[in-house]
Amino acid sequence: MDADEAARPVARRPGGRSARVRAAVLAAAVDELTEHGFGGMSSARIAERAGVNRTTVHRRWPHLEDLVEEALLDRAAVAVPIPDTGTVRGDLRLLLHEIAEYVDSDARRGTIRALVADSARSPVIGAVVSRVWTSRFGRGTEVVARAVARGELRADIAPATILAAFTGPLYVRLLITDERIDDSVIEAVLDVGLDGARRSAAAAASPGAGRSTA
Amino acid sequence: MDADEAARPVARRPGGRSARVRAAVLAAAVDELTEHGFGGMSSARIAERAGVNRTTVHRRWPHLEDLVEEALLDRAAVAVPIPDTGTVRGDLRLLLHEIAEYVDSDARRGTIRALVADSARSPVIGAVVSRVWTSRFGRGTEVVARAVARGELRADIAPATILAAFTGPLYVRLLITDERIDDSVIEAVLDVGLDGARRSAAAAASPGAGRSTA
Numbered sequence: 001m002d003a004d005e006a007a008r009p010v011a012r013r014p015g016g017r018s019a020r021v022r023a024a025v026l027a028a029a030v031d032e033l034t035e036h037g038f039g040g041m042s043s044a045r046i047a048e049r050a051g052v053n054r055t056t057v058h059r060r061w062p063h064l065e066d067l068v069e070e071a072l073l074d075r076a077a078v079a080v081p082i083p084d085t086g087t088v089r090g091d092l093r094l095l096l097h098e099i100a101e102y103v104d105s106d107a108r109r110g111t112i113r114a115l116v117a118d119s120a121r122s123p124v125i126g127a128v129v130s131r132v133w134t135s136r137f138g139r140g141t142e143v144v145a146r147a148v149a150r151g152e153l154r155a156d157i158a159p160a161t162i163l164a165a166f167t168g169p170l171y172v173r174l175l176i177t178d179e180r181i182d183d184s185v186i187e188a189v190l191d192v193g194l195d196g197a198r199r200s201a202a203a204a205a206s207p208g209a210g211r212s213t214a
Numbered sequence: 215m216d217a218d219e220a221a222r223p224v225a226r227r228p229g230g231r232s233a234r235v236r237a238a239v240l241a242a243a244v245d246e247l248t249e250h251g252f253g254g255m256s257s258a259r260i261a262e263r264a265g266v267n268r269t270t271v272h273r274r275w276p277h278l279e280d281l282v283e284e285a286l287l288d289r290a291a292v293a294v295p296i297p298d299t300g301t302v303r304g305d306l307r308l309l310l311h312e313i314a315e316y317v318d319s320d321a322r323r324g325t326i327r328a329l330v331a332d333s334a335r336s337p338v339i340g341a342v343v344s345r346v347w348t349s350r351f352g353r354g355t356e357v358v359a360r361a362v363a364r365g366e367l368r369a370d371i372a373p374a375t376i377l378a379a380f381t382g383p384l385y386v387r388l389l390i391t392d393e394r395i396d397d398s399v400i401e402a403v404l405d406v407g408l409d410g411a412r413r414s415a416a417a418a419a420s421p422g423a424g425r426s427t428a
Contacts, residue, residue, distance in 0.1 A: 037331075088412075110334050116389050117251075117331025120324050126392070133390055144411075154413045157402050161383065165406045168382020169375065175330050175389055176347055178340070188371050192379045196410030197358075198302075199368045 024050035025057055026071040033068060034111040038118040038125040041068075065128050072115075072132040082139045088147035089190055092166055095140055096189065099167065100181040103174050113175060140167060165193045238264040239271060240285040247282060248325040252332040252339040255282075279342050286329075286346040296353045302361035303404055306380055309354055310403065313381065314395040317388050327389060354381060379407045 028049035032041050041064055047054040061067035083094035103109050119126040137160065144159040153162060169189045173179040242263035246255050255278055261268040275281035297308035317323050333340040351374065358373040367376060383403045387393040 113331050113334035117327050119392070120327035130392065137391070151413055153411050157406055157411070161399065161402045162406055162411045164383035164386045165379055165403070165411060168384075168386045169378035170382075171386055171390065172378045172382045176385065177351070178333070178344065185375065188375045189379070192371055192376055192410075193406070194410050194412050196406075196408050197367050197371070197376045197379060198408050199365055 021050070021052055021056060022060075025052060025060075025067070026074055029064075029067050029071040030075065030111060031107075033071075033118075034107060034114055037114050038064075038068065038122055043067075065124050068125065069128045069131060072128070073135055082142055084146070088143075088150070088152040089194060091143045091147065092190060092193070093186065095143055096166060096170060096181075096186045099170055100186065103170075103181070109174060109178075116175060137163065137167075162193075166190070235264070235266055235270065236274075239266060239274075239281070240288055243278075243281050243285040244289065244325060245321075247285075247332075248321060248328055251328050252278075252282065252336055257281075279338050282339065283342045283345060286342070287349055296356055298360070302357075302364070302366040303408060305357045305361065306404060306407070307400065309357055310380060310384060310395075310400045313384055314400065317395070323388060323392075330389060351377065351381075376407075380404070 025046060028046045029041075031049060032046050036042070043057050043061075043064060044054055046067070047057045050057075057067070061070070083091045083098070085091050085094060103112065115125070115129050119129040140163045141159045144153060144162050147153040148155050148159065166189055169185075170181055173181050173185070179185075239260065242260045243255075245263060246260050250256070257271050257275075257278060258268055260281070261271045264271075271281070275284070297305040297312070299305050299308060317326065329339070329343050333343040354377045355373045358367060358376050361367040362369050362373065380403055383399075384395055387395050387399070393399075
């Protein structure tokens, strides 16, 4: 226990024990955050959950907010790579499916909902969460920017605003109405976001259409 | 103090003292919820904030969740009437402006964020909040349903899904990125939601367009 490599300045075997300790502590931090909120987090409990020495946590992450940020950024990076299928509908479909799969877990939904409330109550966690969301939305914004560059999406609206037309309805279901996000929801969101909600615009985009969504 | 009319079975002067007591208690309940969350609410503090007898609160609202529900439904009803300007863009613009104005207060943003977290942590408050959102979104869904009936919006997508394309981007700003919602944001959301994000769809809807959004 007292030989935790993470407590030493340099990890000797990359991907070895140090990496496992880091992964265990990051996972424990997210669990702790979900259960107790940022204000109720305890580094002692995080160490216990991760099965490491308390000093390991303290030395590597002297401030809990740094640990939370690293844990959230790490998780976001693993969960949502940037799609590049060649068409805007394909890219956005993949992006929305990745978001839907990521939040298709009560624990992850709980984490995100806890972050929303915590970031309103604490400026420190608010700043951390803001950086995490910026990183996360940066990936989606890049998908939109690529489609604008290919001439598939309109260039007169900010990419972040275009992106929110697709991700917004998913976050409404995640944070507000607490509804599952299935394939038919994603296709409907793509239909409206790409071709608009007007009857005329829809008819122009797909003549003779009238696809039913159960 | 001990002559609170609200504690009597029938209010003698509608719009009189009983109505004032009710309004004061409902406002105090929302403040209490915002500050302490549902789990930390105290009926004694609510009575104190409202300047009424504790028994007044207890007799009229034996369960705090009923008080919370009444307070939130009451507030939602006052804040967001159903727009009916005659055109879908006008109706939706009014709806989005009303939402934006309603949340243009740190206290109200705090309340909504607290509710999002509380409804994940408590099934009781979750059910209350779900009824409040259903009522609130019901008004917007009616705006969309009227536009579908007039032939302005497509009928092949569920009205709630169409509505979320317009309200979703606002809730992303309110709950996640914590950005202000100004007129240019609302116009951009209307542009994308009505005519779609595709360059071709946008060109078809407004030929020669290329409106810049700063």
